[in-house]
Amino acid sequence: MSKAFTLPQLRVACSGCSLRELCLPVDLTDEEMRRLERLVSEKHAYRRGDYLYRSGARFDSLYAIRTGFFKTQVLHEDGREQVTGFQMAGEIIGMDAISNDMHTCDAVALEDSEVCELPFNRLEALSRELPALQRHLHKIMSREIVREHGIMLLLGSMRAEERLAAFLLNLSQRFAARGYSATVFQLRMTRQEIGNYLGLKLETVSRTLSHFQEVGLISVRNKAVEILDMKGLQSFFGVAAGPL
Amino acid sequence: MSKAFTLPQLRVACSGCSLRELCLPVDLTDEEMRRLERLVSEKHAYRRGDYLYRSGARFDSLYAIRTGFFKTQVLHEDGREQVTGFQMAGEIIGMDAISNDMHTCDAVALEDSEVCELPFNRLEALSRELPALQRHLHKIMSREIVREHGIMLLLGSMRAEERLAAFLLNLSQRFAARGYSATVFQLRMTRQEIGNYLGLKLETVSRTLSHFQEVGLISVRNKAVEILDMKGLQSFFGVAAGPL
DNA sequence: GGCGGCGTTTGATATATGTCAAAAACCGTG
DNA sequence: CACGGTTTTTGACATATATCAAACGCCGCC
Numbered sequence: 255m256s257k258a259f260t261l262p263q264l265r266v267a268c269s270g271c272s273l274r275e276l277c278l279p280v281d282l283t284d285e286e287m288r289r290l291e292r293l294v295s296e297k298h299a300y301r302r303g304d305y306l307y308r309s310g311a312r313f314d315s316l317y318a319i320r321t322g323f324f325k326t327q328v329l330h331e332d333g334r335e336q337v338t339g340f341q342m343a344g345e346i347i348g349m350d351a352i353s354n355d356m357h358t359c360d361a362v363a364l365e366d367s368e369v370c371e372l373p374f375n376r377l378e379a380l381s382r383e384l385p386a387l388q389r390h391l392h393k394i395m396s397r398e399i400v401r402e403h404g405i406m407l408l409l410g411s412m413r414a415e416e417r418l419a420a421f422l423l424n425l426s427q428r429f430a431a432r433g434y435s436a437t438v439f440q441l442r443m444t445r446q447e448i449g450n451y452l453g454l455k456l457e458t459v460s461r462t463l464s465h466f467q468e469v470g471l472i473s474v475r476n477k478a479v480e481i482l483d484m485k486g487l488q489s490f491f492g493v494a495a496g497p498l
Numbered sequence: 499m500s501k502a503f504t505l506p507q508l509r510v511a512c513s514g515c516s517l518r519e520l521c522l523p524v525d526l527t528d529e530e531m532r533r534l535e536r537l538v539s540e541k542h543a544y545r546r547g548d549y550l551y552r553s554g555a556r557f558d559s560l561y562a563i564r565t566g567f568f569k570t571q572v573l574h575e576d577g578r579e580q581v582t583g584f585q586m587a588g589e590i591i592g593m594d595a596i597s598n599d600m601h602t603c604d605a606v607a608l609e610d611s612e613v614c615e616l617p618f619n620r621l622e623a624l625s626r627e628l629p630a631l632q633r634h635l636h637k638i639m640s641r642e643i644v645r646e647h648g649i650m651l652l653l654g655s656m657r658a659e660e661r662l663a664a665f666l667l668n669l670s671q672r673f674a675a676r677g678y679s680a681t682v683f684q685l686r687m688t689r690q691e692i693g694n695y696l697g698l699k700l701e702t703v704s705r706t707l708s709h710f711q712e713v714g715l716i717s718v719r720n721k722a723v724e725i726l727d728m729k730g731l732q733s734f735f736g737v738a739a740g741p742l
Numbered sequence: 743g744g745c746g747g748c749g750t751t752t753g754a755t756a757t758a759t760g761t762c763a764a765a766a767a768c769c770g771t772g
Numbered sequence: 773c774a775c776g777g778t779t780t781t782t783g784a785c786a787t788a789t790a791t792c793a794a795a796c797g798c799c800g801c802c
Contacts, residue, residue, distance in 0.1 A: 328647050328651050334655045336647070336654045350640060350643045352636050352637055353643075353644050359647060378633065378636070382626045382629065382632060388626060392622070395593075395639040396595070396596035398643055399593055399594045400594050400598075403572050403582050406572075407572050409654050410580045410696070410697035411574065411694075445780065450654070450655075452654070453654035454759080455759075456780080457760075457761085457781085458758090458760075460781055461781080657789095658788075689749075689751095699791080701751085702788090702790075704749095704750060704751055705752080720798070
């Protein structure tokens, strides 16, 4: 269990990580980078369906997603659930837990995934010494607030077609930012999970996707999606695809 | 303009501020408190309808509300607007702007109000030296993320009655936390603004409030509200009133 | 203190989305 | 490769909320 014996492939090497630019501040020196790497203690693997954390669990660490796909959700006691986000490689999750030293939502792997653990106390300590890291941490949290404003706008004022268009365009952008196709991709979540994110029933999600297909905006077959008319989708809700 | 000539009543004295416990970390020493007070450079007054900041404006400072009431909103280019929050004394606003050094929403005074300006660069610098302040800043941002999760749940899965009940109970709690009545208060916002917050049309807000009155849950006349049956309101959406 | 405009209430009607249901397609597992 | 359970699609129908409209009341300003 001593760190000295951690297997090489389980050690973290941020400096060589392809996600570096998504997940880290860009302007660290080599020495600063090494200090950060020492902090990122371990990598963990999760199978599809595994919980990364559960609501109510004690908070110790943030997590950087290295590979895979997660959803985060809050549950209402009567069983209703709201998906608060779908997270992919390079994104940091767990920030909601800082406020009460306790996780306030569940994080579930939607496919086999790996995460880097960032012990928060040590992250705070290091960010006191590295202003660039401190600023980066603040920006990540702020970005999450902005993202949620966008979802509030979506949930509060958009129609089903607009919500789905925004959702697909957002996924497209994020896949593109990671070097994948912006037009052809696999959904990792069910219609139900999409509905729980967008405030719609699964039947409405299904119908709306079918409708998009009928009018030639997309091709969809189960989880396989191809965007055929990006402009057409964008026109559904002004131009701003914004970060969802 | 020199700080030396700032009038005494415009200088900030956090240590004597009645909102201290809402807005500041609790465990600062006197010396640390003085350093923080020096940072909180100025107090500004706003009239009802004034903008504290606008979307797109450059970001320099967070603001602590000392007296009064604000709303924050994001605008969609087609004119739709989503109110992202109603903020009252002791709350900190502007954190969405950190991510891009630019405000991403408007903040508008709903009544005559005063705010304390917190220059963010200096706040970051000081929080590198005062771990308690650093932790507090992180908690405030995290709390905002949690609050927004709650609103996503509300917007994504609650019916109009549940949304209004949650809204009234949330206001009630926050007034109570500030020493005001939990049952009798004035709304500071219009039905339209409530609707833009809760994802409802103003007519639906009005009808739902009228209905609450008919069944004896509240008494409402224009902006004056009295909660007559707190338990009854709570039963609308489980028990969790949560921070909105 | 009266006028005018905004905010609110209430009614009648329209509609987007939810609900219920059944069949079809897909997927992991034995 | 077949089976059983889950996911998806599609249809018919129900309903919560939006839309349109008119009257009323409150409040600030002249």
